[in-house]
Amino acid sequence: MIWNKNKECMSRDEMHALQSKRLQKLVALVYHNVPFYRNKMQEMDLSPDDIRSIDDIVKLPFTTKQDLRDNYPYGLQAAPASEIVRVHASSGTTGNPTIVGYTRRDLSVWSEVMSRCLAAYGVTREDTFSVSYGYGLFTGGLGAHYGVENLGATVIPASTGNTEKHVRLIRDLGITGIACTPSYALYLAETVERMGLTKDDIKLRIGAFGAEPWTDNMRKEIEERLGLKGYNLYGLSEIMGPGVSFECQEQNGSHINEDHFYPEIINPETLEQLPSGQQGELVFTTLTKEGMPLLRYRTKDLCSLMEGTCACGRTSVRMSRIMGRSDDMLIIRGINVFPSQVESVILGMPEFEPQYMLVVDRQNNLDILQVQVEVRRDFFSDDLGRMLAMKKTLSDKLKSVLSISADIKLMEPNSISRSEGKSKHVIDKRVLK
Numbered sequence: 001m002i003w004n005k006n007k008e009c010m011s012r013d014e015m016h017a018l019q020s021k022r023l024q025k026l027v028a029l030v031y032h033n034v035p036f037y038r039n040k041m042q043e044m045d046l047s048p049d050d051i052r053s054i055d056d057i058v059k060l061p062f063t064t065k066q067d068l069r070d071n072y073p074y075g076l077q078a079a080p081a082s083e084i085v086r087v088h089a090s091s092g093t094t095g096n097p098t099i100v101g102y103t104r105r106d107l108s109v110w111s112e113v114m115s116r117c118l119a120a121y122g123v124t125r126e127d128t129f130s131v132s133y134g135y136g137l138f139t140g141g142l143g144a145h146y147g148v149e150n151l152g153a154t155v156i157p158a159s160t161g162n163t164e165k166h167v168r169l170i171r172d173l174g175i176t177g178i179a180c181t182p183s184y185a186l187y188l189a190e191t192v193e194r195m196g197l198t199k200d201d202i203k204l205r206i207g208a209f210g211a212e213p214w215t216d217n218m219r220k221e222i223e224e225r226l227g228l229k230g231y232n233l234y235g236l237s238e239i240m241g242p243g244v245s246f247e248c249q250e251q252n253g254s255h256i257n258e259d260h261f262y263p264e265i266i267n268p269e270t271l272e273q274l275p276s277g278q279q280g281e282l283v284f285t286t287l288t289k290e291g292m293p294l295l296r297y298r299t300k301d302l303c304s305l306m307e308g309t310c311a312c313g314r315t316s317v318r319m320s321r322i323m324g325r326s327d328d329m330l331i332i333r334g335i336n337v338f339p340s341q342v343e344s345v346i347l348g349m350p351e352f353e354p355q356y357m358l359v360v361d362r363q364n365n366l367d368i369l370q371v372q373v374e375v376r377r378d379f380f381s382d383d384l385g386r387m388l389a390m391k392k393t394l395s396d397k398l399k400s401v402l403s404i405s406a407d408i409k410l411m412e413p414n415s416i417s418r419s420e421g422k423s424k425h426v427i428d429k430r431v432l433k
Contacts, residue, residue, distance in 0.1 A: 003119035003151070004112070007259050008314045015315070018259055020053040022287040027051045027060070030293055033078040036071055037061070037295060054262065057285060058273055062296045065098070068238065073099040079290050089137040090237035090336060097137070100237055101291040107146065109288055110240055113257040114147020117246035120255070120312070121206050121231045123177055125152035130170065132158045132180035132188075133211065133334070139241030140211055140334065144179040144233075147243060153177070160184065163191045170202050177206040179233070179242075181334050182214035182222060186365030189225035199227030208233045210242060211334035212367070213322065213430075234319070238297055239284050245319055253306045253318030260288045263317060264296065265305055268326040279304045281326050282319065300327045330360060330426065332367045335404050339425045342371055342406075345397050351379040351390055355416045361429040370407040371398065377413045 002008050010018070028048040030037040040061040041047065050059060068076060073096075077084070085104050089097035102110070123129060129148045133140030141159060148155040156175060158166050167188065169175065178185070185207055192202065204226050209219075210233035219230045232254055235242035244261050245254040256263050265280040266273055274280045282301045286293045302325060306318040330337045339358055346352050353374040361368050373394070381387060391408045398406050 001119045001122060001124070002313060003116040005313075008116060008255070008316060010259075010315060012315065015259065016054060019262055019287060020055075022259075023054050023057060023262070023285070024048070024051055026285070026287055026289075026293055027295075029078055029290075030295065034076055034293075036067065036076060057262065057264070057296065060285075060295050062271065062283070062298055063294050064298050065238075065300075068098045069096055072096045074101065076292050076294070077101050078293050079103050084291055086142075087137075088139045088142075088237055088241065090139070098238060100139075103290040106240075106289055106291050109260055110143060110243060111146040111150035113240070113243035113260060114143060115151040116257060117208065117231075117233055117243055118147055118151050118153070118177075120246050120248040120314075121177075121208060121229075122249070123148070123151060123153055123206055127176045127206070128154040128156060128173055129177040129179065129206075130156040130158045130166070130175045132160060132166065132178055132184060133242075135159045138334070139235070139237045140179075143235065143241035143243060144208065148179075163188060164195060167191050167195055167197065167202075170204065171197065174203045176203050177208070178204060178228075179208040181211050182209040182218050182230070183212060183333065183362065183366050185209060185222045185226065185230070186218070189222065190365060192226070199225065202227070204228040207231065208242075208246075210234055212331045232321075234322075236299060238292075238294060239286055239299075240289070244284070248310060248312040248314060250311045252310065253320055255310070255314050255316045255318050258316050260286070262287055263305060263319065265303070266298075268298075268300075268302075276305050276307050276317075279320075279323060282322075300325045300329060302326055328426065330358070330428070332360060332369050333404055335402065337369065337402055337404070341401050342398065343425075345394070345401055346373055349394065349397070351376060352394075353413065355411075356425060357416055357427060358425055359427045359429065367430065368407065369402075369404065370409055372409045372411050372416065374411045374413055374416055380413060 031048050083103045084101040086102045088100050131144045135141030145155055205228050207228045207230040209230050222230050231247045233242050234254055235244040245256040247254050262285040264283040266283055268281040282299045282303050284297050301322045303320045303322050309315050346356055353376055355374040357372040359370040395408045
């Protein structure tokens with residue numbers, strides 16, 4: 001099913017004209033309302049009149065995560081506070097989150113693009129859909145929620161936690177669709193089996209999975225154990241949230257809602273735009289966003305773009321599976337985690353050496369994070385109570401910064417290997433084949 005055939009199946013010439021019109025309007029908006037962009041453009045001797053089509057996007061400045069942090073909290077907001085009706089936030093490398101404001105029209109666009117995703121998966125008004133992403137500042141829960149409602153299906157705002165109760169709801173309410181992280185879907189499958197149920201006892205048929213890396217092998221296991229068809233869902237808070245791109249029934253790349261989010265692939269070293277089909281860093285420009293529009297936002301995700309009409313009938317550009325990142329960010333249970341966040345906490349505590357290691361693994365189909373840190377010789381002790389108190393203090397501080405719990409392993413002095421070259425602080429044991 002195609003939700004919006006006029007936009008999802010328009011000719012390339014029509015899409016080019018629409019994107020050009022929207023880019024011109026966007027550039028004028030940020031130039032006159034966002035001092036950051038106006039200063040950037042003036043430094044480059046650019047004015048809105050210099051942008052005449054989408055092809056001129058290469059003239060515009062890039063935006064980075066650092067720019068968002070430097071302008072915390074509302075420095076990149078283009079709409080007045082009176083027009084901002086919701087605020088979400090994502091984690092960053094410091095204690096300050098990335099604040100994203102939405103106007104009423106932004107929320108309408110978000111619901112629209114999420115409805116396109118759900119329709120592509122085969123969701124209809126007859127479905128009952130459980131949204132099991134986290135609700136709150138994280139965009140996953142409410143983003144998927146309003147998409148389901150906009151499409152006309154019944155939404156169950158299950159969020160996360162109390163998985164046995166969730167399984168009973170899936171069974172008793174005849175829930176047919178679920179949106180969650182793929183690791184949670186596998187955990188859900190384990191819970192179903194532990195409760196003595198099988199996939200034949202539930203009616204799940206569609207899964208919208210995203211917010212963390214996953215593989216075709218994970219897809220097959222989820223589908224087999226829950227009896228559903230799993231689809232990829234891609235998004236990021238800075239651009240909108242879930243709904244930036246989605247798989248269709250063909251599952252040959254993810255269709256980008258490019259009438260709202262213009263994609264580019266660049267060489268992360270030279271920043272030059274790369275031709276279609278080449279792998280590089282994914283960059284997005286928010287063509288219609290009012291609250292916090294972004295020009296050429298560097299996602300750090302590495303992938304390639306595919307052009308041409310899909311067998312499903314959609315003409316939109318598709319993006320390949322994310323092949324990695326051009327920075328050191330980890331995605332753990334849908335949360336962005338930077339080693340520098342952990343480092344800043346450790347450096348702020350006199351008990352520890354600036355020697356640490358992050359070990360990421362997947363147990364029982366859920367991502368876990370262990371933080372190994374060396375205790376300074378003056379603080380290392382055989383006093384178990386003292387060591388446990390030190391461990392708890394670090395654990396609490398890290399949870400406050402990372403928004404997820406970490407297993408803390410206190411190490412003896414000089415027990416973590418040193419390197420004469422670039423320090424290695426991450427061991428990712430998750431198998432992604």
